[in-house]
Amino acid sequence: MRASREREHISGAERIVPEDEISSIAKELTERALYHPKGKPDSINLKIELLEKSPIYLKLLDIYEIADREDYTIKEILTKLFKKAGIDSTIGLSIYRALISGASPAGTVMRGAMIVDCQTGIRLEPDKFRGIRASYMDITPEMEKNLKKLVGERFTPNMKDAVVLSTKVLNHPDVVAELCISDDPDYTTGYISIKNFGYVRIKNIKLPGLPKGGRAFFVKGKIERKAFIEYMETTPVLINEIGNYVF
Ligand code: PML
Ligand code: MG
Ligand code: MG
Structure with a gap:
């Protein structure tokens, strides 16, 4: 839809x-x-x-949550997390600012994600208005139930869709991290997913009321762009196992 x-x-x-x-x-x-x-x-x-191809079955990323950030600014939190992901924080923070101001050349929200070279900050998506759409992924009803049990009242449809999407994205060998800020004005929880670590929820990643946001896939090294886009946009992924929830 x-x-x-x-x-x-x-x-x-x-x-x-x-x-x-x-x-x-x-x-x-x-x-x-x-x-x-x-x-x-x-x-x-x-x-x-x-569905033309049978899906790849994946285990959901472990989920973390930054519980209390009263003593830290969002910039400090993101800087720490970018460091953990091996991303230069100047590059990471500039992508964060681009997402919350509308990352298409017209300053509007992109439908898909940016692809960002984590060492140079250069954007690699061929269409800067549309971006890359991670698509063809879902979670089995049984695992969705287990996820609900695991995260309790924190469960939202946005969260479920996001962690499923991010599991697919991080499964690509060239992806080191993903940053996401919802473009829903009042959905102010975003996340960074980090390779070999998990999905880190970040509360108040943007101010409430802001209808801007989007996603960035951070990649390392030279990517084979055509195969990369084909994986993100057309390879079906189904989550049939969940991970841990740490908070
Ligand atoms: C979360 O609650 O863990 C973050 C969800 C991000 C949702 C992005 C979106 O739906 O636009
Ligand atoms: Mg969305
Ligand atoms: Mg949305």
Whole structure:
């Protein structure tokens, strides 16, 4: 599902489901688009297609949460996490600022993610308006239930979709980290996922009310761009195991 207004992205979500669940999922995703905190879309795209390739099965990233940041600024927290990911913090923070001000050349929200060379800061996505869309991923209903049990009241559909997406993204050998800030104005929890570590939730990553955000995939070394994009945009991934929750 993809929803937009005046061509600006409002929301997007996807599912991998058996045939008999298609109509109920279509309803669920349509409602998610219609009653989105970013407002009414003027266009909702619902695409239903047969999965052509069988999915890669992955274990969900471990989830961490920065619990108390009263003594730290967001800049200090991000600096620490970029360091942990092996990313120069000047580069990391400039990408953070780009995301919260609208990362497309028009200053609007990109539909997809940036690809950022973590050593030079150069953006590698071919289309700077659209970016790269991580797509074709979901979690089995059983593991979704387990995830709900594991994280309790912290569970949100945004979080579930995000950790599933990020598990796919981090599984690529060239990706060292992913930074995400929701573009929903009142969803102020973002995250950084770090290779060989996990998904780190960061509260108050942006000010409430800001309808800007997006994603950046940080890569290291020379990537084979065509294969990279093909993996992100078309290889199906299904989560069939969950990780730990540490907070
Ligand atoms: C989005 O839906 O736009 C991004 C959601 C980020 C979720 C962060 C979390 O709650 O863990
Ligand atoms: Mg959103
Ligand atoms: Mg989104």
